[in-house]
Ligand code: SF4
């Protein structure tokens with residue numbers, strides 16, 4: 001198998017005063033070597049919690065991983081001690097967040113911050129470390145590395161700071177980079193540049209990337225495969241090509257309709273999905289999308305749909321895909 005990471009049946013809850021929030025429910029997916037796999041969903045759909053669990057970043061309590069495994073080269077990340085996890089971070093996997101300003105140290109030169117990320121995990125001579133840091137600045141497309149090396153975060157623009165964060169995350173050549181909404185805070189042009197940079201680095205360094213986003217446009221531009229999350233559940237997953245050309249889940253239909261059409265003259269945002277996600281204190285026992293779904297049938301409220309596979313590697317958790325459902329192709333055609 002070519003899987004670098006395999007997540008199976010992940011379940012994460014959070015204890016709050018109001019009760020227990022079921023943030024992630026029975027989530028399974030994998031990441032192949034050298035690919036960009038996107039997890040897309042609205043805020044609160046569980047995508048950040050999913051990757052934070054994998055990185056050992058869930059505060060426990062109030063968080064609790066109830067079930068599941070996350071195998072990196074067959075090693076279960078969910079079972080690692082803090083110390084073991086620390087060792088893996090930077091060498092095997094690292095993470096980039098949405099807001100680079102809060103993740104960078106404002107009082108430290110950026111060159112030093114990149115060096116620190118190298119020396120925490122690797123024993124290299126001083127000159128070698130500096131050379132590597134300089135290389136990383138160049139690699140992420142920042143002009144004048146010698147000068148930039150000695151500057152502080154506030155001397156960089158938002159897009160440049162995100163490049164520095166990527167340089168820090170990739171300085172130790174991790175096999176897996178997790179990027180949680182890395183471009184959300186950036187304006188559209190800079191966003192496109194940072195995404196191009198990630199694609200480029202993936203090619204050059206053969207890094208696998210999990211890209212978290214709420215934006216299907218970003219997915220289309222960047223990723224090879226995608227998992228669509230809704231209310232803590234992966235409702236559909238497959239190659240980007242499959243999901244865009246042959247979506248099989250009403251929630252995905254809704255998401256696709258709400259992407260602004262770049263080719264259209266009007267540039268208007270299309271139909272938003274009506275209603276709001278279910279309460280995760282007591283999620284419905286059936287399909288979580290049922291309360292908003294215009295195709296909902298009795299079975300949808302009664303039972304959680306299993307993953308129905310339409311093409312190899314393309315799964316949708318929706319009863320419409322059950323061959324026993326009458327007129328399924330008609331319904332699906334009508335949905336698009
Ligand atoms: Fe709609 Fe039923 Fe499919 Fe859920 S399982 S998305 S309610 S048709």
Ligand code: MG
Nearest residue numbers: 043044047048
């Ligand atoms: Mg998030």
